[in-house]
Amino acid sequence: MDSRVVNKGQLPELLDKLARDHTLIAPVREEENVTLFKKVSGASEVQLDYITSDVSPKGCIFPQTEKTISYTYTGDTLEMKEQDEPPKTVLFGVRPCDINSILALDPVFEGKFLDTYYLEKRKNTVIIGLSCSTILSTCFCTAFNSGPCDGKGADLMFTELGDKYYVEVNTEKGSSLVEAYSQYFSKGDTDKLAKAKEEQAKKLEGQFRRKVDLEGVKQVLDENFELPYWDKVFKKCLGCGICTYVCPTCHCFDIFDYVTGEFTGDRFRCWDSCMFPDFTLMAGGHNPRPSRKERVRNRFMHKLKYHLDRYNLDGCVGCGRCISKCPVNIDITQIIKDLKEVGQNA
Ligand code: SF4
Ligand code: SF4
Structure with missing residues (x-):
């Protein structure tokens, strides 16, 4: 170097x-x-x-919102203009x-x-x-x-x-x-x-006040999808989605078309949040994460398990934003501690 x-x-x-x-x-x-x-x-x-x-x-x-394509329907063909470099x-x-x-x-x-x-x-x-x-x-x-x-x-x-x-x-x-x-x-x-x-x-x-030890946490999540613990945590959550918007690793997005004329339109994508009820709502009306309990569990599973499973990389980087911005003080480091205890008492 x-x-x-x-x-x-x-x-x-x-x-x-x-x-x-x-x-x-x-x-x-x-x-x-x-x-x-x-x-x-x-x-x-x-x-x-x-x-x-x-x-x-x-x-x-x-970007939080970006136009990905603009399109024009000419009668026979659909012309699309992609983003500029x-x-x-x-x-x-x-x-x-x-x-x-x-x-x-x-x-x-x-x-x-x-x-x-x-x-x-x-x-x-x-x-x-x-x-x-x-x-x-x-x-x-x-x-x-x-x-x-x-x-x-x-x-x-x-x-x-x-x-x-x-x-x-x-x-x-x-x-x-x-x-x-x-x-x-x-x-x-x-x-x-x-x-x-x-x-x-x-x-x-030496100045870090939070001593966070992840040892054994993933194993607890690997072995326990259903944990009575989640019944306790989710009750505080307001479902506001702030934690996901400030998180530097959250990456869910929605796509929608904005019609600009009779035959023209723009396609946008914008950040979405797994903390919102309609995030997983399917066209037929079924929602696999129907309550805040499933949504809160999913967020922490994603940070501490799913991202590691998929990419062998941590889904959290310890920036602390979700801790300082959550209006009801849901604290991922406390969740890590609690999950460790669950593992130790199993
Ligand atoms: S910021 Fe707090 S209250 Fe809002 S969705 Fe996230 S965990 Fe729930
Ligand atoms: S502490 Fe982790 S989960 Fe919270 S906002 Fe930062 S990276 Fe995301």
């Missing part, structure tokens, strides 16, 4: 240049202190000191848990059926990660083989160390970007900074 150094004072200029040459998407603080990722025109709009964004950056590759994009300032979530989404969209809408954006996006410097009480990424300075999945990983950023160059995409903007990336004292980064990572890992 190659590494470089960027002087902190030069970062604004680098971001301005990236925004001029690409679509630059970065964390931005909106009204009412909401932090989300959006297109910026330069460094002055970027919020570097955020901890966990309220809305994850997954929407940059898998997505612009060359730099996604800057992504925290390790959210990078990990993109790795969890990749096999979903690149499985038996190739989802070109996702894959084209993914191909055209350079991910620049930014190590965390503060740990929230809801963070638990270390439970999923990650950590506050983990650069796995990032093309370039920036770690702030004093008046410098230590930059790990992890991929070809990252290397090309470094080459194109070489005036900002010096060879500097990378060995010293690599050590400083390791120390910083260790120090931060």
